[in-house]
Every structure is written in C-alpha cells, then in structure tokens.
Amino acid sequence: GMTILVEHPDSAVEVEEKKVSDQTGEENELVLDGGFVVPPTNAFGHTFRDYDVNSDRRDGVEEFYRINHINQSVDFVKRMREEYGKLDKVEMSIWECCELLNEVVDESDPDLDEPQIEHLLQTAEAIRKDYPDEGWLHLTALIHDLGKVLHLPAFGELPQWAVVGDTYPVGCAFDESTVHHKHFKKNPDYNNPAYNTKYGIYSEGCGLDNVLMSWGHDDYMYLVAKENKSTLPSAGLFIVRYHSFYALHRAGAYKHLMNEEDIENLKWLKIFNKYDLYSKSKVRIDVEKVKPYYLSLIEKVKTNCSCYWSWMEGNFYFPAKLRW
Ligand SMILES: O[C@H]1[C@H](O)[C@@H](O)[C@H](O)[C@@H](O)[C@H]1O
Ligand SMILES: [Fe+2]
Numbered sequence: 015g016m017t018i019l020v021e022h023p024d025s026a027v028e029v030e031e032k033k034v035s036d037q038t039g040e041e042n043e044l045v046l047d048g049g050f051v052v053p054p055t056n057a058f059g060h061t062f063r064d065y066d067v068n069s070d071r072r073d074g075v076e077e078f079y080r081i082n083h084i085n086q087s088v089d090f091v092k093r094m095r096e097e098y099g100k101l102d103k104v105e106m107s108i109w110e111c112c113e114l115l116n117e118v119v120d121e122s123d124p125d126l127d128e129p130q131i132e133h134l135l136q137t138a139e140a141i142r143k144d145y146p147d148e149g150w151l152h153l154t155a156l157i158h159d160l161g162k163v164l165h166l167p168a169f170g171e172l173p174q175w176a177v178v179g180d181t182y183p184v185g186c187a188f189d190e191s192t193v194h195h196k197h198f199k200k201n202p203d204y205n206n207p208a209y210n211t212k213y214g215i216y217s218e219g220c221g222l223d224n225v226l227m228s229w230g231h232d233d234y235m236y237l238v239a240k241e242n243k244s245t246l247p248s249a250g251l252f253i254v255r256y257h258s259f260y261a262l263h264r265a266g267a268y269k270h271l272m273n274e275e276d277i278e279n280l281k282w283l284k285i286f287n288k289y290d291l292y293s294k295s296k297v298r299i300d301v302e303k304v305k306p307y308y309l310s311l312i313e314k315v316k317t318n319c320s321c322y323w324s325w326m327e328g329n330f331y332f333p334a335k336l337r338w
C-alpha cells in the first residue's frame with residue numbers, strides 16, 4: 015500500500031491506502047485507513063467520473079460542460095466575485111442552508127442524481143467514521159457544497175453552468191486534463207494571448223489565493239465562510255474552495271501556481287476527495303437522526319476549551335446566522 019503523511023493543523027496523522035481483494039481475488043477495492051470501502055462502481059453500474067461511458071446522464075453532462083466552458087472567462091469570474099462578495103442576498107444559518115439543498119439536483123454529476131442534502135450528509139458521515147476526532151473535517155464535509163444554493167431564486171437563480179461542475183483557473187491556458195476540454199475552443203479567452211499561455215496573468219509559485227478560478231459553488235462558499243469570519247482551519251477552507259479542481263488534485267496540473275501552504279493543504283484535499291466522490295450512492299442518510307450531531311458541531315467552539323471566555327469571544331466555527 016501507499017502511505018501518505020499529512021500534517022494535521024494540530025498534529026501529524028498517517029493515512030494508509032491499500033488494495034484489498036474481493037471473492038474473485040481481483041484487487042479492485044480501495045480501502046482507506048479507517049475502513050471506508052471505495053465501491054468499484056457508482057449507483058448506475060459505471061466507473062466513477064467516466065464522462066464518456068454511454069449512460070443516461072452522459073449527454074446532459076457533456077452539454078453542461080459545453081456551456082460552462084464557453085462562458086467561464088476572466089471577465090465573467092471578476093463580475094461574479096464582485097457581485098457575490100457583497101453577501102447581500104440572504105441571512106441564515108448553516109443548517110437552514112443544508113435544508114435548502116433539498117431542492118437542488120446537480121446536472122454536471124455523472125455519479126449522482128439525488129438532492130444535494132443527501133450528498134452533504136453521505137460525505138460527512140463517511141469521513142466522520144474514519145476520522146472520528148476531526149470535528150473540523152466533518153463540518154467541512156457538511157458545508158463543502160452549500161454554495162450550490164446559487165442556483166435557487168433567492169440567490170439570483172444562476173444557471174447550473176455557473177454553479178456546479180469541476181473548476182479550473184481562468185487567465186491562463188486551460189489544461190487538457192479538464193473534463194471535456196475541447197469545448198474551451200469557443201471560450202473568448204481561448205485565443206487571447208494575455209490569457210492563453212502556461213502562466214497567463216500569473217507567475218511561478220504565486221499561490222492559488224491569487225488565481226481566479228472558474229465561478230461556482232466552491233469559491234462562493236469560500237467567500238461566505240471567510241467573510242462571515244469562520245474559524246475553520248486553513249485546510250478546511252482550502253477544501254471548500256478547491257474540491258472541484260480535479261485538474262489539480264487528481265491530474266496534478268497547475269502545480270506551478272501553488273505556494274508552500276497550498277502544497278500542505280492539498281494533502282488534506284486529497285483525503286477529503288475520496289469521501290466526496292466515492293460516498294455518492296443510493297443509500298439514504300436519516301437526516302433527523304444525524305442532525306443533532308451536526309448542529310452541535312456548528313455551534314461548537316473551535317478550541318477544546320468550551321469555557322465562558324471563548325464563548326464570549328464568539329470563538330465558533332461559524333456564527334449562528336451568516337450573510338450569504
Ligand atoms: O459534478 C460534480 C459536482 O458539481 C461537485 O459538487 C463538484 O465538486 C465536482 O467537481 C463535480 O464534478
Ligand atoms: Fe462540489
């Protein structure tokens with residue numbers, strides 16, 4: 015097996031990845047340290063993230079990426095970050111937002127056609143089993159896709175192409191590892207010499223924080239967390255912000271833009287991704303049953319000290335109500 019050493023915000027943890035054999039003796043299941051078993055196929059009987067296999071979802075997903083790749087430009091991203099950075103749309107708690115996701119089904123996803131609240135809880139519950147003591151990681155999983163509310167009327171009803179799907183940098187060349195890369199040819203930035211070189215408007219090691227990412231639920235939720243003064247550790251915020259950046263965390267592209275902190279945080283993102291992707295299934299989570307745990311987590315102080323003073327200082331992961 016392969017051992018990945020990761021720096022915990024507080025201590026060092028070790029993650030063991032090993033292949034196990036099924037009855038046929040074939041090595042096809044990936045088992046993580048704590049016992050989460052990666053299923054060999056998704057709920058539709060296909061390999062995960064297979065964008066070419068003939069399935070009911072394939073054509074819709076490709077059409078999604080065609081429109082997405084045409085429209086995500088430097089100009090568009092800048093306008094969206096400015097508009098949504100205002101956080102003047104809604105005031106609500108984290109849990110209220112989770113419940114709104116009952117209404118959202120993601121058109122970009124070949125592996126899941128359930129309402130998004132299922133996915134939040136499936137991810138969080140899976141990661142909680144393997145990392146029982148990392149409350150921040152459970153909470154990160156719970157919130158990572160909340161930005162999909164952008165698709166709802168109260169948030170401007172953005173089209174799916176501006177909310178979901180994999181993300182990638184704009185302002186430099188689109189890497190070929192991005193899903194359905196060919197559709198970038200019709201993006202206005204594709205032929206712009208300022209934006210179509212390896213570095214484009216960026217420089218070696220400039221740090222992902224200085225890179226404009228295609229606009230969607232990741233960057234939006236990051237803005238929400240940051241502006242509402244969340245005390246999630248830097249790795250948690252990084253996971254929220256870059257979890258759809260498969261070209262980086264799966265294909266290893268765009269590494270030249272990372273700085274030291276990004277490299278550290280990427281280790282946690284890679285762990286997180288296994289739960290995010292492979293927990294997608296038709297097995298429903300009993301929402302009412304797990305709700306008390308997540309509510310307590312949201313209201314929990316980030317330090318181990320639940321004393322009066324840290325409560326007074328509002329030392330929580332999130333405030334009771336956030337601006338969205
Ligand atoms: O289709 C999915 C979905 O939209 C996820 O929320 C996103 O994180 C993934 O990157 C994407 O592949
Ligand atoms: Fe996501």
Ligand SMILES: [Fe+2]
Nearest residue numbers: 133158159290
């Ligand atoms: Fe997700």
